[in-house]
Amino acid sequence: MSTQASAADAADRLSPNLDPWALARELSARHLIGGKLVPAVSGRTFEVRYPATLEKVGEAAYGEAADVAAAVDAAVMAQKAWARTPARERGRLMAECGRILEAHKEELARLMALETGKALRTESRVEAGVLADAFVFFGGLASELKGETVPFNPDMMTMTVREPIGVVGAIIPWNVPMMLMAYKIAPALTAGNAVVVKSAEEAPFAVLRVCQLMNQVLPAGLFNILSGYGPECGQPLVAHPKVGKISFTGSVETGRLIYKAAAEKLIPVTLELGGKSPMVVMDDADLDKAVAGAVSGMRFTRQGQSCTAASRIYVQAGLHDRFVEALKAKVDALVMGDPLDEKSDIGTIVSLQQFDRVNGYIDRGRAEGGRAHECSALPATGEKGGSEKLKEGYFVRPVIFTGLPKDSRLIREEIFGPVTCVVKFETFEEALEQANDSDYGLAATIWTRDLKTGLDGARRLEAGFVQVNQNLVVMPNLSYGGIKQSGLGKEATLEAMLEHFTHKKTIIVNLG
Ligand code: ADP
Numbered sequence: 326m327s328t329q330a331s332a333a334d335a336a337d338r339l340s341p342n343l344d345p346w347a348l349a350r351e352l353s354a355r356h357l358i359g360g361k362l363v364p365a366v367s368g369r370t371f372e373v374r375y376p377a378t379l380e381k382v383g384e385a386a387y388g389e390a391a392d393v394a395a396a397v398d399a400a401v402m403a404q405k406a407w408a409r410t411p412a413r414e415r416g417r418l419m420a421e422c423g424r425i426l427e428a429h430k431e432e433l434a435r436l437m438a439l440e441t442g443k444a445l446r447t448e449s450r451v452e453a454g455v456l457a458d459a460f461v462f463f464g465g466l467a468s469e470l471k472g473e474t475v476p477f478n479p480d481m482m483t484m485t486v487r488e489p490i491g492v493v494g495a496i497i498p499w500n501v502p503m504m505l506m507a508y509k510i511a512p513a514l515t516a517g518n519a520v521v522v523k524s525a526e527e528a529p530f531a532v533l534r535v536c537q538l539m540n541q542v543l544p545a546g547l548f549n550i551l552s553g554y555g556p557e558c559g560q561p562l563v564a565h566p567k568v569g570k571i572s573f574t575g576s577v578e579t580g581r582l583i584y585k586a587a588a589e590k591l592i593p594v595t596l597e598l599g600g601k602s603p604m605v606v607m608d609d610a611d612l613d614k615a616v617a618g619a620v621s622g623m624r625f626t627r628q629g630q631s632c633t634a635a636s637r638i639y640v641q642a643g644l645h646d647r648f649v650e651a652l653k654a655k656v657d658a659l660v661m662g663d664p665l666d667e668k669s670d671i672g673t674i675v676s677l678q679q680f681d682r683v684n685g686y687i688d689r690g691r692a693e694g695g696r697a698h699e700c701s702a703l704p705a706t707g708e709k710g711g712s713e714k715l716k717e718g719y720f721v722r723p724v725i726f727t728g729l730p731k732d733s734r735l736i737r738e739e740i741f742g743p744v745t746c747v748v749k750f751e752t753f754e755e756a757l758e759q760a761n762d763s764d765y766g767l768a769a770t771i772w773t774r775d776l777k778t779g780l781d782g783a784r785r786l787e788a789g790f791v792q793v794n795q796n797l798v799v800m801p802n803l804s805y806g807g808i809k810q811s812g813l814g815k816e817a818t819l820e821a822m823l824e825h826f827t828h829k830k831t832i833i834v835n836l837g
Contacts, residue, residue: 338541341428345435345665346382349373349530353383356392356552357536359399360545366391371554373529376442376673377664377718385529388553390561393521396549397565400492400519403546408489408517416467419515422539423460429538430454433503436531438664441499442673442719445665447626452504455800456535459507459817462801463515466819470516470827482834487827489517490593494568496559496583498575499525499675500630500741502532505597508805509572510548512822521568522550523559525575527675555579563587572825573597574632577810584813595814595825597632597806599739600767603760604635604796605782607753608643610772614794616651619745622770622796625656625723626670629743630679632811633768635796637736638747639756645749649698649727652747656700656723662710671701673719674742680719683742686735687724690744695729737763753778761787767807770796789815 342348354370355362369387374380386392407415426433434453438445443452470487477483495509502525510520524532529552536550551558559579563571563586573583574597587594604622606615622635629636640648664672674680691697700723704711723743729735736746750756760769768790771782779793789807790799799805799817806815815821 338425339538341432343432343435345432345439348432348436348534349383349439352530352533352537354386355533356386356388356396356550357533357540358392358396358549358551360540362537365389366395371526373440373527375439376675377720378714379717382439383530385526385552388523388551388558390557392551392553393558393561393565396521396551397492397567399546399549400521401567403544404489404491404517404519407519407544407547410517412467412470412517415515415517416464418542419460419464419467419511421542423457423464425538425541426460426535427457429534430456433531433534435665436534437503437528438672440528440530441675442664443627444669444672446667447670448672449664452501456503456507459504459511459801463511463822466822467515469819470823472829475831477833480835480837482836484832486830486832487516487823488830489827490569491518492568493518493520493570493572493826494562494565495520495522496562496571496573496575497522497525497532499527500627502528503535505574506532506535508816513572513826514543514547516822516826518570518826519547520549521562522548523562524550524552526552526554560586564590566590568592570594570826580812593825595816596812597816598810598812599765600632600634600807600811601637601737601739601763601765602633602635602768602770602788603637603639603763603786604769605756605760605771605786606638606640606644606648607771607773607775607778608641609774610644611774611794612644612647612651615772616648616655618770618772618794618796619652620655623743623745625659625743628671628674628721629723629745630675630741632739633790633799634741634745635770636740636745637760638745639750639760640747641756642749642751645747649725649747652725653698653700656725659701659723660710661701661703661720661722663712663715666710668710671723671743674721675719677719679741680721683721683740683744686738686740686742686744687721690724690726690729690733690735693730693733693735695726695733695735695746698725698727699723700725731759739765753782757782757785761785764810765807766809767811768792
């Protein structure tokens with residue numbers, strides 16, 4: 326491509342649209358297939374509403390098997406030439422996508438806040454801000470798609486090469502849809518695959534915009550996206566005979582269905598499922614740091630809607646009461662309000678279904694005899710920040726439970742809401758036993774000033790992602806994925822790209 330041509334192309338590119346309502350309307354009733362925004366084959370749509378006011382945001386295209394077929398056909402066509410494109414050129418295009426997404430991060434953040442109710446300043450902008458990094462990271466790894474030579478026989482030249490799988494189906498959830506999508510499509514595309522993404526019904530627009538922006542520089546058909554419901558759109562994508570791999574993030578129940586459907590076709594799957602991530606706080610921990618870690622780890626500003634949420638906090642008896650007091654004060658100071666308002670720390674739950682589910686758990690916890698410490702609150706109408714319009718919104722006050730029975734469902738099950746359970750313990754062994762007594766094994770943290778306790782805890786906590794004295798989120802180059810019911814396979818690293826998005830082929834050349 327000549328410099329002149331690229332400058333002209335760049336001038337033609339879409340400019341950011343900072344009005345999320347207008348942008349959602351513009352993207353309404355469309356999938357993106359073969360490089361074009363197209364309506365559903367049936368012409369059907371479904372509504373998306375702003376969870377803070379229940380105003381209509383737009384209509385999403387209602388994807389079904391016919392839409393899946395069109396998207397997979399486009400992907401099959403595009404993938405052949407893409408696989409023959411030099412790896413570094415593929416990587417260069419990924420980095421270019423990263424630059425475009427970086428330039429559009431504010432519009433993406435606003436669109437995300439509008440469709441999911443995640444507060445703009447604390448959450449949606451953070452997600453949009455890290456998006457580009459995934460593409461730059463994987464783009465830079467393109468030349469690492471290497472094989473090996475094997476000392477098999479001096480008369481034979483034996484080697485392995487990494488080949489793309491073909492068409493990858495990615496099914497994503499609504500909680501951090503852009504970032505979770507990036508961790509699937511950036512390595513899949515860099516490795517030479519084409520992708521068909523099925524977005525979550527609650528959050529179809531921001532990821533569609535990401536796809537539209539990337540399609541400005543990617544060959545048509547390489548990255549397609551469909552909106553629709555699980556059974557009508559996700560299921561035919563998994564079952565499609567030309568889809569060679571499924572990468573899924575979502576619930577354990579759906580993960581199981583997908584694993585079974587993939588078994589019918591004998592294709593590989595990556596499953597990132599739920600979590601009930603423990604945080605173990607020893608008496609000798611730095612209280613301020615542990616409390617700040619609980620607030621960020623529990624993702625209170627995301628209404629707890631995170632698979633790695635620190636939703637079980639085991640605190641040693643000597644620190645327990647002070648910890649609960651300090652945690653309450655810190656969560657209380659978070660400002661709940663309109664997700665699009667810069668002042669809000671906390672927005673809304675994503676949907677009525679989740680709202681009812683979370684409230685059901687809070688009622689159950691109270692009925693079980695737990696003490697619910699409610700924090701923060703939506704300002705009442707008439708108060709500063711209060712608004713009549715927000716009365717219908719899916720706002721749930723953050724709750725810190727203490728005194729729950731050990732076998733409480735709140736301690737065992739993933740709530741996916743702003744509800745954490747603090748449990749008192751006496752000894753380190755008791756804490757580890759309780760922390761590991763879970764069906765899940767996604768993430769865990771331990772807080773202590775003692776190096777030996779920290780290391781011992783890190784070694785013995787049963788989870789795929791363990792941290793000592795901090796609670797960072799997942800980032801490129803940190804292997805991410807769970808054990809037990811939390812999933813199969815890892816994401817976010819070079820190894821994940823090699824293992825999950827390529828086949829290893831052995832080639833033997835007879836020199837005799
Ligand atoms: P959640 O309960 O958090 O919405 P789900 O596992 O139901 O989690 O949804 C995650 C993603 O899986 C969404 O995109 C959803 O549409 C999709 N999905 C749900 N059911 C199926 C299914 N049977 N086959 C394929 N995808 C599905």
